[in-house]
Amino acid sequence: EWFALPPEEEMGNPLIAYLAVCACSRLMDRHDFAQARELAEKLASGAYSLPSLYLNMLTLDLLFLELTGENRSEVIEKYKTKQFLGFTRAMKNYPAVIRVALAEAFASGNTQDADKRLAQFQKVATTYPYRTDIESEAELIEYARNSGRWI
Numbered sequence: 726e727w728f729a730l731p732p733e734e735e736m737g738n739p740l741i742a743y744l745a746v747c748a749c750s751r752l753m754d755r756h757d758f759a760q761a762r763e764l765a766e767k768l769a770s771g772a773y774s775l776p777s778l779y780l781n782m783l784t785l786d787l788l789f790l791e792l793t794g795e796n797r798s799e800v801i802e803k804y805k806t807k808q809f810l811g812f813t814r815a816m817k818n819y820p821a822v823i824r825v826a827l828a829e830a831f832a833s834g835n836t837q838d839a840d841k842r843l844a845q846f847q848k849v850a851t852t853y854p855y856r857t858d859i860e861s862e863a864e865l866i867e868y869a870r871n872s873g874r875w876i
Contacts, residue, residue: 777812
């Protein structure tokens, strides 16, 4: 019940809408990627009062799901807006940003970039204050590595 979606009529409140973002994160943790994509797309549609930080986090997950799924270049490029790329530059050492960069390296077969990003993730993991976040991100990184595109 902690991750139940808030009623639609309450989603105009950013704090309430954030509960739906948490529900999406839980779906990612459970590897329920189809439902996570559906919810993330709904939340990122602009119909809800979500601060840009949360919209960018949802975009990270959508990009990850595309890279480890159909990997369509036109969809990937759609997510990479100027605003989103600025966010990823500013948050370059955030575990989820590194995870998506790794998924991109894996999807393209860029072993040099993947090695660099893995080292970056391992370095960040040693000092990151939330161990469970690191464990979750490491699990998703392993999923990306095994998504069938890694050469």
